[in-house]
Every structure is written in structure tokens, then in C-alpha cells.
Amino acid sequence: MRLRLERRPALSHLWALLAPLLAVALAAAGAALLFAVLGRDPLVCLYTLFLAPLADANGWSELALKATPLLLCAIGIAVGVRANVWNIGAEGQFTIGAIAGGWVALAIGPGGGWYVLPLVLLAGIAGGAAWGGIAAFLRTRFNAHEILVTLMLSYVAVQLLGWLVRGPMQDPEGFNFPQSPQFAAAAMLPVLFEGSRVTVAALFALAAVPLAALLLGRTLAGYRLRVVGLAPGAARYAGFSEAAAVWTCLLLSGGLAGLAGVAEVTGPIGQLTPSISPGYGFAAIIVAFLGRLSPVGMLFASLLMGLLYLGAEALQIGQQLPLAAAGVIQGMVLLFLLGADVLTLYRVRLAGRAHA
Amino acid sequence: MDPTPRLALSGIAKRYGPTLANDGIDLAVMPGEIHALLGENGAGKSTLVKIIYGVVQPDAGTIAWEGRAVAIADPNAARALGIGMVFQHFSLFETLTVAENISLGLGAGESLAALSARIATTASRYGLAVDPARHVHHLSVGERQRVEILRCLLQQPRLLIMDEPTSVLTPQEAEALFVLLRRLAAEGCSVLYISHKLAEIQALCHRATVLRAGRVVGACDPRVTAPAAMAELMIGRALAAPARVDRPAPGAPALVANRLSLPQDDPFGTALVDVNLVLRGGEILGIAGVAGNGQKELLAALTGERRAAQDDAVLLNGWPCGRQGAAARRRRGLAAVPEERLGRGAVAELSLTENALLTGTDGAMAQGGFIRFGRLRRFARGVIDAFRVVAAGPEAPAASLSGGNMQKFIIGREVGHGPRVLIASHPTWGVDVGAAMAIHAALRDLAATGVGVLIVSEDLDELFSVCDRIAVLHAGHLSAPTNVAATSIDAVGLLMGGMGDAVAA
Numbered sequence: 001m002r003l004r005l006e007r008r009p010a011l012s013h014l015w016a017l018l019a020p021l022l023a024v025a026l027a028a029a030g031a032a033l034l035f036a037v038l039g040r041d042p043l044v045c046l047y048t049l050f051l052a053p054l055a056d057a058n059g060w061s062e063l064a065l066k067a068t069p070l071l072l073c074a075i076g077i078a079v080g081v082r083a084n085v086w087n088i089g090a091e092g093q094f095t096i097g098a099i100a101g102g103w104v105a106l107a108i109g110p111g112g113g114w115y116v117l118p119l120v121l122l123a124g125i126a127g128g129a130a131w132g133g134i135a136a137f138l139r140t141r142f143n144a145h146e147i148l149v150t151l152m153l154s155y156v157a158v159q160l161l162g163w164l165v166r167g168p169m170q171d172p173e174g175f176n177f178p179q180s181p182q183f184a185a186a187a188m189l190p191v192l193f194e195g196s197r198v199t200v201a202a203l204f205a206l207a208a209v210p211l212a213a214l215l216l217g218r219t220l221a222g223y224r225l226r227v228v229g230l231a232p233g234a235a236r237y238a239g240f241s242e243a244a245a246v247w248t249c250l251l252l253s254g255g256l257a258g259l260a261g262v263a264e265v266t267g268p269i270g271q272l273t274p275s276i277s278p279g280y281g282f283a284a285i286i287v288a289f290l291g292r293l294s295p296v297g298m299l300f301a302s303l304l305m306g307l308l309y310l311g312a313e314a315l316q317i318g319q320q321l322p323l324a325a326a327g328v329i330q331g332m333v334l335l336f337l338l339g340a341d342v343l344t345l346y347r348v349r350l351a352g353r354a355h356a
Numbered sequence: 357m358d359p360t361p362r363l364a365l366s367g368i369a370k371r372y373g374p375t376l377a378n379d380g381i382d383l384a385v386m387p388g389e390i391h392a393l394l395g396e397n398g399a400g401k402s403t404l405v406k407i408i409y410g411v412v413q414p415d416a417g418t419i420a421w422e423g424r425a426v427a428i429a430d431p432n433a434a435r436a437l438g439i440g441m442v443f444q445h446f447s448l449f450e451t452l453t454v455a456e457n458i459s460l461g462l463g464a465g466e467s468l469a470a471l472s473a474r475i476a477t478t479a480s481r482y483g484l485a486v487d488p489a490r491h492v493h494h495l496s497v498g499e500r501q502r503v504e505i506l507r508c509l510l511q512q513p514r515l516l517i518m519d520e521p522t523s524v525l526t527p528q529e530a531e532a533l534f535v536l537l538r539r540l541a542a543e544g545c546s547v548l549y550i551s552h553k554l555a556e557i558q559a560l561c562h563r564a565t566v567l568r569a570g571r572v573v574g575a576c577d578p579r580v581t582a583p584a585a586m587a588e589l590m591i592g593r594a595l596a597a598p599a600r601v602d603r604p605a606p607g608a609p610a611l612v613a614n615r616l617s618l619p620q621d622d623p624f625g626t627a628l629v630d631v632n633l634v635l636r637g638g639e640i641l642g643i644a645g646v647a648g649n650g651q652k653e654l655l656a657a658l659t660g661e662r663r664a665a666q667d668d669a670v671l672l673n674g675w676p677c678g679r680q681g682a683a684a685r686r687r688r689g690l691a692a693v694p695e696e697r698l699g700r701g702a703v704a705e706l707s708l709t710e711n712a713l714l715t716g717t718d719g720a721m722a723q724g725g726f727i728r729f730g731r732l733r734r735f736a737r738g739v740i741d742a743f744r745v746v747a748a749g750p751e752a753p754a755a756s757l758s759g760g761n762m763q764k765f766i767i768g769r770e771v772g773h774g775p776r777v778l779i780a781s782h783p784t785w786g787v788d789v790g791a792a793m794a795i796h797a798a799l800r801d802l803a804a805t806g807v808g809v810l811i812v813s814e815d816l817d818e819l820f821s822v823c824d825r826i827a828v829l830h831a832g833h834l835s836a837p838t839n840v841a842a843t844s845i846d847a848v849g850l851l852m853g854g855m856g857d858a859v860a861a
Contacts, residue, residue, distance in 0.1 A: 218726055218727055218729075219725050219726055219727065220713075220717055220722045220725050220726070220727060221725060223710070223713060223717075223727060224717075226706075227703055227706075227714065230703045230704075230705050230706065231698075231699045231700070231703040231704070231705075233696065233699045233700040234699060234700050234701070234702065234703050234714060236661050236682070236700075237659075237661065237682065237692070237694050237700050237701065237714075237715075238682070238683070238714045238715055238717070239660065239661075239681055239682030239683025239684070239685075239686060240683070241681075
């Protein structure tokens with residue numbers, strides 16, 4: 001007896017849409033089990049995780065704050081995946097974006113006018129795009145796969161930031177703490193609501209949703225990317241350049257991740273520190289797939305993943321659970337999603353007779 | 357004569373999803389009989405032989421082997437009974453020798469030396485020239501087929517299944533194959549011969565069973581039945597004779613290859629050597645040749661998927677474009693129909709509307725970088741109507757179409773973009789007879805409007821019925837083209853086998 005996977009003759013669109021919901025439900029059940037094993041009341045923990053953070057307006061604004069970088073990174077990742085370009089190093093591009101924007105902000109200093117913030121943001125976008133561009137160059141020139149290159153460059157970026165805030169960019173008046181000086185007011189993103197921490201970056205992320213949908217669904221450029229991703233042979237026949245697709249995707253997703261990074265340090269953080277991201281760039285990969293690579297789907301997925309971040313903090317405070325619980329639950333969401341996807345595409349058959 | 361059939365099938369049925377691939381098939385193959393299984397693509401021939409060879413299991417029906425009911429669980433069981441099969445696509449390892457390949461297939465613990473001796477004995481007995489020590493990548497396609505046949509013969513089969521064996525052979529090689537099969541039959545071995553080429557079935561087979569849409573629709577003695585009658589059985593209606601279209605005299609050179617050379621891009625590829633070719637507007641030029649003689653490379657060099665070293669190696673309406681890419685050449689009026697439909701000529705997952713854009717990105721289908729879906733949909737609908745493509749509509753995914761209908765759509769799309777030169781590779785490969793006739797008619801009509809049409813094909817019947825002139829590609833060299841009226845299938849066959857000097861002498 002052994003199990004065999006058989007491709008389903010017809011794909012169920014309903015199940016393709018239900019799979020993410022099922023995955024989230026199963027992950028919640030798995031989380032409840034985990035809480036019980038850790039000796040907590042599962043229902044209280046689930047409430048703390050999913051509902052308590054949204055009890056007041058401040059909770060919702062915090063949710064938007066967390067969802068913003070996730071959504072920006074995920075949209076770039078998803079456009080790439082459509083073209084079969086796998087940027088899994090958004091974390092690194094996010095970090096370099098923050099460094100580049102932060103460097104411009106610190107270089108200009110307290111003076112300067114309205115042009116400071118756009119310059120800072122552009123520097124962040126350019127930094128992230130350049131970091132993605134390294135992977136594009138290595139892929140198109142030496143055929144080094146972007147999965148490895150982008151992932152490894154993430155660690156390079158994080159170490160680079162760690163060195164910068166302990167060295168060249170360290171605040172001389174910061175009592176030797178590993179952090180840069182605070183950015184000047186002109187370099188900071190305006191907040192959306194008085195008293196909240198959510199900035200106009202949330203609007204950038206929201207605007208990226210219809211723009212990405214337009215790019216993929218309505219433009220020739222998006223069509224070329226999709227053809228390269230779906231059928232490389234057809235792309236060669238049509239004369240669509242695979243190298244152009246690799247460059248487009250890595251520059252675009254790097255730029256979006258860089259924007260997310262610079263928005264984080266010119267928003268809620270206000271300076272460069274060694275830990276500017278609780279893994280947004282990696283969690284965004286889950287957001288992209290949970291959202292079925294569709295811009296609108298990713299909007300909802302980013303809210304859900306943002307909620308997990310908030311809920312995990314609440315669990316830490318209210319139930320004394322380690323922050324790693326968020327990582328475990330994120331992992332379960334992805335695992336169950338992949339499992340549900342396999343069952344959407346294939347059915348499991350018991351093969352009774354072993355083949356000779 | 358022994359009255360017990362070697363193989364008797366009754367009521368064989370097999371369902372794949374909504375399609376009934378085999379629907380109550382009865383078939384009897386007698387000892388020493390060469391039995392043709394005739395039918396269009398999708399008629400259920402492949403499913404039926406896979407059932408006989410144990411690759412798939414029938415949903416219903418019984419199989420009797422020499423009068424005894426059997427269940428054939430897998431190909432090993434089939435071979436144990438004495439059933440051998442030569443597939444259309446060979447399963448040989450190119451980097452291994454002939455003896456090593458055959459040894460893998462046999463799986464028994466026979467020493468390579470003993471096996472080589474046995475191969476040599478069997479080969480000489482049947483007049484098959486094969487050296488057991490040669491590496492497979494040195495062998496021609498015809499020689500590889502002989503290796504596959506030898507592998508079967510070593511197991512002393514009593515039923516040999518041949519799946520479209522002549523599609524990869526020159527006419528001379530095919531004739532040698534027929535001699536071998538007749539000899540095997542005379543020794544009492546039965547042969548189940550799958551083909552849709554009526555002429556060779558008439559020349560070779562004792563009996564023919566015709567399948568259509570999964571059912572047996574008739575049986576006949578092909579030696580005395582008119583080919584037209586068999587074709588009618590096969591496609592279910594009378595074939596209209598192709599109307600000869602009057603065409604203008606060939607015009608100016610539309611596509612020229614000028615001492616075009618191209619190195620091979622993989623170890624088993626073929627380099628192009630000094631290929632010269634002139635395709636004039638309004639003519640149909642055919643390029644014959646056995647697969648693997650540089651067709652892939654020639655098509656890539658002409659369409660721009662691979663670039664030549666010099667610009668003047670390829671001239672498109674006088675424009676030197678040897679180093680230009682595919683998109684640039686398409687903008688100047690070059691259209692191409694690739695050999696593979698899904699994954700190359702079309703994207704399986706996209707709708708027909710979206711597939712219409714694949715080669716139309718420079719036309720009126722887009723404006724300012726945005727796709728004009730309304731125009732695109734009308735264009736796709738126009739192609740579907742004009743070429744009678746059987747599809748649910750312009751929004752149907754390409755993967756939902758049959759091979760023949762997809763090919764009609766791709767050709768219709770390329771014609772619809774108004775090309776000045778059309779290059780078609782194997783335009784009717786794997787396409788049923790009705791669709792093939794529609795495709796040939798479309799190519800003739802296109803040439804009648806002054807477009808230069810280049811057809812690369814292994815099917816000589818197709819080339820001789822459609823083309824004005826034929827050239828032969830062998831080992832990367834292209835022969836001088838000759839008028840179809842001034843040459844013969846035999847002469848072209850010799851060129852395909854690399855015997856060009858014999859023809860010239």
C-alpha cells in the first residue's frame with residue numbers, strides 16, 4: 001500500500017479561493033493546540049491573538065502600520081512570481097532601502113525644505129532596487145539563481161546595517177547605543193491621524209494594489225511578464241526577453257521593498273537601529289501566496305499577517321508567551337496553505353498493488 | 357492456418373474524465389498477420405495499444421492471448437506473454453552504447469559480451485545493420501529505430517506493436533522496414549501496425565481495423581479497398597478534393613539565407629553549414645529532412661530566436677537581419693508557426709484572446725502600453741470563425757482545445773497579422789485529416805496573396821501536395837531546391853538519407 005498523487009482532471013476555482021481560508025482556520029486550530037500544550041487557555045489565547053488587538057481605533061491604526069510594509073513587499077514578490085522570478089530577499093532590499101534613505105536624511109541634516117522627504121523616499125526606492133539589481137545582474141550574466149542570491153544578500157544587508165549603526169552612522173551623542181541620530185522633521189513621513197503612528201506610507205501601499213492589478217492585467221509589460229513565467233518557450237518564440245523580465249521584476253520588487261524600508265525608518269522608528277524589521281520581507285512571501293498572488297487578495301492577506309504580529313505582541317504581554325509564537329503560527333499558515341494547494345491540484349489515491 | 361487469434365480483444369472500454377477514449381472495442385489479430393490500426397488523432401489508437409501493452413488498465417472488456425483470458429498488469433507482463441512494442445518516441449540513452457541500452461531494457465543478468473554476440477546474431481539474421489558497440493548519439497533516427505526493434509526481437513515476440521514507425525524514416529528506410537515486417541510475419545509473428553498513412557497500409561497490411569471516436573467503425577482488407585473509402589471510414593465523411601488555387605508567378609525574394617552558418621548549441625544538436633535559400637513572394641518552398649538534421653537550428657536562425665554572426669546571412673525583403681531578434685523580424689512582416697503548439701506557439705493557461713496577443717504586440721492590439729481587449733477579442737473571434745476552430749469561445753483557455761484546433765488557431769493568428777513571409781514547422785503534425793486539409797488550404801491561399809511560405813516537414817506526402825519547390829536538409833547542409841514536378845519522393849528520400857551525390861551523378 002502506498003499513497004499516490006493524481007492530478008485532478010478539472011481545477012476547482014472555488015477551492016483555489018477557499019484554500020487560504022482553510023489554511024488560516026487550520027493554523028488557528030494548530031495554534032490553539034500549541035497554547036493548550038503550553039498550559040494556557042486556548043480560547044483566551046485565540047481571543048488575544050485575533051480579536052483583542054482590534055478592540056479600539058488605535059489597534060486598527062497599528063494594524064495598518066504592520067500591514068503596510070507587508071503589502072508593499074508582497075506585491076513586488078507576487079509580480080516576480082508571475083514571471084517565474086523568485087525574489088525571496090525582500091528583507092534585504094527593505095534593509096538597504098532604509099539605509100539609503102536614512103543616509104540621505106542624515107546627510108541633509110536639520111535644514112532643507114519640502115524636497116527632503118521625496119529625496120529620502122527616492123533614495124530608499126533606489127537602494128532597494130539596486131540590491132535587487134545585483135541579483136538580476138548575477139542571474140542574467142552568470143545564471144546564478146535569484147532564490148539563492150536574494151536570500152543570501154538579505155543577510156549581507158542586515159549585517160551591513162548592524163555595522164553602520166555601530167560605526168559610520170552611529171549617533172555621536174547616543175551614549176554608544178547602536179543607533180543613528182534621529183532624523184530631522186523634514187525627512188519624516190506625515191502621520192495619517194493625529195495621535196496614531198500610521199503614516200501616508202499606508203496610502204502608497206493601497207495605491208500599489210490597483211497599480212499592480214493594472215500592470216498584470218491590462219498592460220503589455222505585464223502580459224510579457226506573465227508569458228515569460230507561464231511558458232518560457234512561447235516567450236522566446238514571441239521575442240519577449242527573459243533577461244528583461246528578470247531585471248523588471250527584481251528592480252520593481254526591490255524598489256517596493258526599499259520603499260517599505262525607508263517608510264519604516266522615516267515613520268514609526270525615526271532613526272536607523274539594528275533591528276528595523278520583525279521579518280516583514282520574509283512574512284511578505286507568505287502574504288503573496290496567501291493572497292493568491294492577486295493584488296486584492298494580498299491586501300487582505302497583509303492585514304491578516306499584520307494582525308498576527310499584533311496578536312503575538314498581545315500574547316507576549318497578556319499570556320507571557322514568547323514572540324516566537326508569531327513565527328510558529330506564520331509557519332503553520334504557510335504549511336497548511338501549501339498542503340491545501342496540493343490537494344486542490346491533486347487527489348490522493350491509495351495504490352494497493354506495488355508495481356514490479 | 358491456426359484459427360485461434362493470437363490476440364483477441366472484446367468490449368474494451370476506457371474513460372478519461374468526460375471522454376470515452378475506448379468504447380467497446382473488439383479486435384482480433386491472427387498469427388502471422390500484419391494488422392493495421394487506422395484512425396485519426398484522438399480516435400483511441402494509443403489508448404488501445406497502451407491497454408494491450410499493459411501501460412493502462414481497461415475499465416471494462418476482456419483480453420484473450422492465444423485463446424486464454426489474461427490480465428496484463430504492466431509492460432513486464434506483456435513482454436512475458438510475448439508482446440513487444442516499438443514506440444513512436446524512442447527510449448534510448450544517447451550516452452550509452454547499443455548493447456548497454458538493450459541490456460537495460462532486458463534487465464536480466466546477461467554479460468554484455470554475451471548479449472552483444474546475441475545482438476549481432478539476431479541483427480544479421482534479419483539484415484539489420486547495427487553495431488552493438490556504437491554509442492546511440494552517433495546513430496541516425498532510422499538506426500535508433502532498428503535498435504528498438506532489435507530490443508523487441510531478442511525477446512522472440514509473437515506480437516509486435518509498431519506505433520507510427522515510418523514518421524521518422526526516409527522512404528528507403530521505410531521500405532527496408534516493410535521487408536523486415538513481412539519477414540517477421542512470414543515466420544508467424546503478428547504485427548499490429550498503427551498509422552494514418554493509407555498508402556503504406558495498402559502496401560503492407562493484411563487487414564485493417566478503423567477506429568473513430570473510440571469505436572470500431574469498420575474493418576477491411578486494405579489490399580483491395582480504395583484509399584478514399586478507408587479515409588471516409590476514418591473521418592466519417594467524404595473528403596473534398598483540394599481545389600488548386602491559381603497563384604501569381606513568384607515575386608521578389610522575400611526571405612533569403614546567405615551562407616548561413618550556426619554552431620550547434622547543445623552536444624547533440626546539429627550545426628548549420630553554409631545554408632543558402634531563396635524564398636520568393638507567392639511561392640511555397642518545402643524543406644524536407646529527417647528530424648535532427650538541423651531543422652530546429654534553421655528555424656531558430658530564420659525566425660531570430662538564435663542570431664547569426666553576420667547581418668547579411670538572413671535577408672527579410674532585402675533587409676539584412678541576421679543579428680536581429682525575433683520581435684524585430686516580426687515587426688518587418690515575418691510570421692512563424694512553431695512545431696510545438698502549447699508552451700511555444702501558445703500559452704496553455706491563457707485564453708485564446710490573450711494568446712492572440714502573443715505575436716501581435718506591435719499592432720493595433722495595444723495602445724500606449726495598454727492592451728485593447730475589445731479589439732483583441734474581435735480578432736480572436738475572427739480567427740475562430742475563419743478557420744472553424746472548435747472552441748468554447750475567445751475566452752476558452754488554449755489548453756482546452758484539441759491539437760488540431762489549436763494549430764488552426766495559431767496558423768489563423770499568424771495569417772491574421774498580415775505577414776509577408778510565413779515559416780511553418782510541421783504544420784499538420786499530429787493533426788487530423790480534416791484539419792490538415794484546412795491548414796493546407798490556408799497556406800495555399802496565403803501564398804496566392806503574394807506571401808512567401810516556407811514549410812519544414814518530415815512528411816513527404818504533405819510537402820509534395822503543397823509545395824512548389826522542395827529542398828532537403830541533411831546534417832546541417834541544405835540541398836538546392838528542385839521543382840516538385842521535376843523530382844520524386846524517391847529522389848528526395850535519397851537526399852534525406854545523405855545520398856545527394858548518388859542523385860547528382
